[in-house]
Amino acid sequence: MKEKSTRLTVAQVYQLLINERENELKTSPATALWTKGTLTKHKTMLRHLSEFKTTLYFEDVNDDLLARFELSLINKGLSNNYCYKSMKDIKTFFNWATKRGYNKNMAYQSYSQRFRDETKSDSTINLYALSEEELAAIQTFPTSRKAIDRVRDIFVFACYTGLRFSDVIALRWSNINGDILDVVAKKTNHRQRFALANEALRILAKYPKAPDEDDPRIFPTISNQKYNAHLKEVGKLAGMTGDWITEKQSGRTKTREVRPKYELLTSHVARRTFVTMCLRKGMSPEDIRAVTGHTTADMMMKYVKFDDESKREKMSILNENASQESRQSLIMQSLMTSVFGSVYLPRRSILKSSRAIQPLPMLILPSSPTSEATSTPAPSTSSASPPTSSTKFSKLS
Numbered sequence: 001m002k003e004k005s006t007r008l009t010v011a012q013v014y015q016l017l018i019n020e021r022e023n024e025l026k027t028s029p030a031t032a033l034w035t036k037g038t039l040t041k042h043k044t045m046l047r048h049l050s051e052f053k054t055t056l057y058f059e060d061v062n063d064d065l066l067a068r069f070e071l072s073l074i075n076k077g078l079s080n081n082y083c084y085k086s087m088k089d090i091k092t093f094f095n096w097a098t099k100r101g102y103n104k105n106m107a108y109q110s111y112s113q114r115f116r117d118e119t120k121s122d123s124t125i126n127l128y129a130l131s132e133e134e135l136a137a138i139q140t141f142p143t144s145r146k147a148i149d150r151v152r153d154i155f156v157f158a159c160y161t162g163l164r165f166s167d168v169i170a171l172r173w174s175n176i177n178g179d180i181l182d183v184v185a186k187k188t189n190h191r192q193r194f195a196l197a198n199e200a201l202r203i204l205a206k207y208p209k210a211p212d213e214d215d216p217r218i219f220p221t222i223s224n225q226k227y228n229a230h231l232k233e234v235g236k237l238a239g240m241t242g243d244w245i246t247e248k249q250s251g252r253t254k255t256r257e258v259r260p261k262y263e264l265l266t267s268h269v270a271r272r273t274f275v276t277m278c279l280r281k282g283m284s285p286e287d288i289r290a291v292t293g294h295t296t297a298d299m300m301m302k303y304v305k306f307d308d309e310s311k312r313e314k315m316s317i318l319n320e321n322a323s324q325e326s327r328q329s330l331i332m333q334s335l336m337t338s339v340f341g342s343v344y345l346p347r348r349s350i351l352k353s354s355r356a357i358q359p360l361p362m363l364i365l366p367s368s369p370t371s372e373a374t375s376t377p378a379p380s381t382s383s384a385s386p387p388t389s390s391t392k393f394s395k396l397s
Contacts, residue, residue, distance in 0.1 A: 052069050138238040
C-alpha cells in the first residue's frame with residue numbers, strides 16, 4: 001500500500017489508532033474491536049514509547065531500537081510478563097500502521113523478544129484458586145453492607161460459571177432462559193451456553209427483573225478496579241488468613257513474596273477456582289472447556305491450581321496400590337499354605353511363585369453365603385440416554 005504523504009511520528013500514528021478505537025467504544029460499544037481494558041493498555045504503551053524517544057519515525061525502527069525499548073521497560077522495574085505482552089501490543093500497532101499505509105518498514109516483524117517470564121513454568125506461584133472451604137467461607141460470612149454483599153455475589157457467581165468479570169457485569173436477563181445461560185464472551189467472541197449450578201441460580205434470584213424494565217443488566221455496574229478493591233475486603237471478612245506466594249521476574253532478577261491470600265484476591269481468581277473445582281469434582285476437561293471457552297487443553301490447564309489437600313488426594317492412589325499389593329500377597333500366602341502346608345516364603349518369593357504355579361487358578365475355594373449376591377452383575381445402563389448439559393454441571397450444585 002502506498003505510504004501516506006504526511007510524515008507523522010510513531011507516537012502520532014499510535015494516537016490515531018487509540019482515538020479510533022476509543023470512538024468505537026463510545027459510539028458502538030457492542031461491536032468495538034477493543035475493550036476498555038485494552039484501550040487503557042495501549043494508552044500506557046504510548047506513554048512508555050514517548051518517554052523512551054520523543055521523536056521517533058517508522059524508518060528508525062530496527063532490532064536494536066526495539067531491544068533498547070524493551071530494556072527500558074525492564075529498567076522501570078516492570079515484570080518480564082508485562083514486557084512480553086507489551087511488545088506484542090507494539091507489534092499489533094505496527095501491523096495496523098502498515099495496513100493503513102503509515103509504515104512500510106518491516107523490520108519489526110523479525111524482532112525476537114529478549115525477556116520472557118520464567119516463573120510461568122512454576123504452577124505453585126502466581127496462580128491462585130480457592131479451596132472449597134474458602135469458597136464456602138466467602139459465601140456464608142455475615143454482612144449488612146450492601147456493596148460488600150453485591151461484590152460477593154458477583155464473585156461467587158463467577159466461581160460457579162467460570163465467566164470473566166467483563167462478561168458477568170454485562171449479563172442481561174435476555175442471557176438467561178430458565179436454568180440455561182447463553183452469552184457471547186467479549187474477549188473471544190466465543191458463545192457459551194450451559195446449565196447453571198444451583199448456587200448461581202440462587203444468586204440470580206436476589207436480582208429480579210423489574211416489571212417496567214425491558215432488558216436490564218442483572219448485576220449493578222461497578223468498575224473492575226473498585227470490584228477488586230472490595231474483593232480484598234470480602235476475603236478478609238471471610239477469614240482468609242492463609243498465604244499465597246507471588247513471584248515477579250524483571251530481567252534476570254526474581255523476587256518472591258509471601259502475602260496474605262485476601263490481598264491477592266481478584267476477579268480472575270474466580271475463573272481459576274471454577275476450572276480447579278470442576279476438575280477436582282471429576283468433570284472432564286472437554287466439558288469444562290465448553291463452558292470457559294478455552295480453545296485448547298493447555299490454555300485451560302494454566303488456570304488450574306491444586307491445593308495441598310487436592311495433591312494429597314491425587315497421591316493417595318499410591319497408598320491404594322500398595323495396600324492392594326499387600327492384600328494380594330496375603331491371599332497368595334494363604335493359598336500356598338493350604339496347598340503345601342505351613343511353609344514360610346519371603347514376600348518376593350510368594351509373588352514370583354504365583355507366576356510359576358499353574359494349578360492354583362483351578363483351586364475351588366469354599367463359597368461364602370453372600371458370594372452369589374455380591375457377584376451378581378449390575379443392571380446394564382447401556383440404554384440410558386446421554387447426559388444433558390444440566391446433568392454435566394450438576395456436580396457443582
